[in-house]
Amino acid sequence: MSDVANPSSSSTSLHATTTLGIVGGGTVGGGIVSILTSNAPLFTTMTGKDLLITRLAVRDTSKSRDFITPEGCKVTDDFNDVINDPSVDTIVEVMGGTTLAKDCVFRALKNGKNVVTANKALIAAYLPEIESLVKSVNEDRNEGTKPVEFRYEAAVCGGIPIISSMQGDYVGDEVEMISGIINGCTNYMLTSMDRDGLSYDESLQGASDLGYAEADPTLDVGGFDARSKLKILMRLAFGVDVPEDEISCKGITDLTKEDFEYASMLGGTIKLLGVAKKLSSTEVAAFVSPAYVANDDVLASISGATNAVEVLSSNLQATTYSGQGAGRYPTANSCVNDIIKVCRGDVNPLPFNSKQEGVEFVNDFKSKFYIRLRYRDQNGITADCGRLCEEHEIGIYSILQNPIKNRNDAAFVITTDSVNLSKVKKFVAEVEGKSWCRGEAFFMPLLRDEAM
Numbered sequence: 001m002s003d004v005a006n007p008s009s010s011s012t013s014l015h016a017t018t019t020l021g022i023v024g025g026g027t028v029g030g031g032i033v034s035i036l037t038s039n040a041p042l043f044t045t046m047t048g049k050d051l052l053i054t055r056l057a058v059r060d061t062s063k064s065r066d067f068i069t070p071e072g073c074k075v076t077d078d079f080n081d082v083i084n085d086p087s088v089d090t091i092v093e094v095m096g097g098t099t100l101a102k103d104c105v106f107r108a109l110k111n112g113k114n115v116v117t118a119n120k121a122l123i124a125a126y127l128p129e130i131e132s133l134v135k136s137v138n139e140d141r142n143e144g145t146k147p148v149e150f151r152y153e154a155a156v157c158g159g160i161p162i163i164s165s166m167q168g169d170y171v172g173d174e175v176e177m178i179s180g181i182i183n184g185c186t187n188y189m190l191t192s193m194d195r196d197g198l199s200y201d202e203s204l205q206g207a208s209d210l211g212y213a214e215a216d217p218t219l220d221v222g223g224f225d226a227r228s229k230l231k232i233l234m235r236l237a238f239g240v241d242v243p244e245d246e247i248s249c250k251g252i253t254d255l256t257k258e259d260f261e262y263a264s265m266l267g268g269t270i271k272l273l274g275v276a277k278k279l280s281s282t283e284v285a286a287f288v289s290p291a292y293v294a295n296d297d298v299l300a301s302i303s304g305a306t307n308a309v310e311v312l313s314s315n316l317q318a319t320t321y322s323g324q325g326a327g328r329y330p331t332a333n334s335c336v337n338d339i340i341k342v343c344r345g346d347v348n349p350l351p352f353n354s355k356q357e358g359v360e361f362v363n364d365f366k367s368k369f370y371i372r373l374r375y376r377d378q379n380g381i382t383a384d385c386g387r388l389c390e391e392h393e394i395g396i397y398s399i400l401q402n403p404i405k406n407r408n409d410a411a412f413v414i415t416t417d418s419v420n421l422s423k424v425k426k427f428v429a430e431v432e433g434k435s436w437c438r439g440e441a442f443f444m445p446l447l448r449d450e451a452m
């Protein structure tokens with residue numbers, strides 16, 4: 001921190017300053033600037049320092065902005081100007097992505113700057129590397145120098161303070177399971193489609209307009225954004241680093257109107273969930289998938305961009321965190337909280353908690369499943385399915401079918417007894433080879449009914 005009197009703020013200020021460089025002036029970056037500037041006197045009181053935004057990097061400096069650039073802040077299209085400025089104490093990375101953002105964050109840390117980021121994709125892709133870089137940068141710092149901080153509250157569930165809770169509130173506890181809605185864009189979309197009857201494209205457009213979607217919305221609708229967040233939560237909760245692509249991941253793109261009708265027939269709805277569970281002292285399983293949620297489950301009523309995460313632990317038992325998971329101000333709020341902690345001098349030597357040796361990830365899980373099959377009508381289809389279920393050791397719990405409207409393209413749903421995902425995948429692969437089967441089958445877990 002620059003513990004010198006602030007020369008550029010009102011000439012009467014005798015406070016020390018903290019200088020911020022923000023990389024990214026979009027949905028989140030604009031919100032951070034607005035919150036910091038509109039509450040400046042309060043933040044000075046809280047930290048004892050004037051917070052100056054002296055640098056802002058954007059891709060296109062000629063674009064008009066929906067926020068006011070702070071007085072004296074230099075705007076650039078080269079983030080190197082920000083991370084190489086020796087007067088900047090803290091870099092706030094809110095441009096997103098995993099290539100340039102990696103360069104920006106890694107070089108900022110190497111330059112001895114604190115980093116605040118909302119970038120879950122980057123953290124999920126390079127968590128061990130970030131952890132060891134923060135450690136080595138701090139080991140190399142002179143004795144008595146404040147350690148460099150890496151903070152990322154906004155990266156998981158936007159405005160919900162789940163990261164600080166996972167870092168600090170379970171130290172004497174043991175987390176057994178995390179499950180919840182951890183992507184605001186898709187929850188907004190599913191709500192608009194199910195409740196308001198909007199099409200997939202209309203609901204995605206709405207989510208983008210409201211600033212919920214990623215720059216590449218495939219990350220949202222494909223489940224990948226939720227998977228990045230789940231990976232980070234798994235490290236914090238279970239001390240396990242899981243390569244992201246090992247976590248079973250299905251997005252919302254294959255869901256149809258019919259699935260909502262069948263879910264309603266079963267007494268529930270469909271939510272995109274991230275679930276991770278400790279199966280034993282040495283094994284953890286996880287998935288991201290649409291899932292059937294019964295109407296009396298707390299997750300069924302979570303609508304719009306709201307996120308909700310239930311953490312099951314030995315001491316606390318079930319604790320649910322709920323709030324805005326995406327959008328300008330909820331997300332910027334989390335970044336600002338991190339910035340204030342950094343300015344105040346709070347130190348967190350273990351940003352990702354301790355790693356637990358000997359805990360392995362198992363890429364399979366047990367649940368009851370919903371399997372929707374499309375078919376060309378002919379005799380013997382249910383008999384065929386029943387035989388295949390028996391061969392794959394899948395117990396049928398129910399069979400649902402609306403009256404057939406089109407004999408060439410009809411659908412029915414099987415719900416199963418508890419069975420491993422791996423068995424369902426093999427069953428589905430065999431069904432898809434049948435002459436009567438149309439297209440790909442769709443399957444998803446039934447939450448709570450012994451999920452995992």
Ligand SMILES: NC(=O)C1=CN([C@@H]2O[C@H](COP(=O)(O)OP(=O)(O)OC[C@H]3O[C@@H](n4cnc5c(N)ncnc54)[C@H](OP(=O)(O)O)[C@@H]3O)[C@@H](O)[C@H]2O)C=CC1
Nearest residue numbers: 024025026027028058059060094095096118119326327331
């Ligand atoms: N939006 C949300 O609800 C949430 C977002 N996040 C994360 O926050 C981060 C930012 O998201 P969001 O604000 O929505 O994204 P936006 O697309 O709205 O903003 C990205 C900003 O980064 C700038 N930028 C892009 N590339 C460069 C570059 N090479 N050099 C300098 N600036 C660049 C863009 O400049 P320009 O404006 O000129 O194009 C833009 O201002 C992402 O990591 C996202 O995952 C996390 C939680 C919630």
Ligand SMILES: N[C@@H](CC=O)C(=O)O
Nearest residue numbers: 183184185212214326
């Ligand atoms: N696209 C993300 C933004 C916040 O993380 C989401 O919708 O959750």
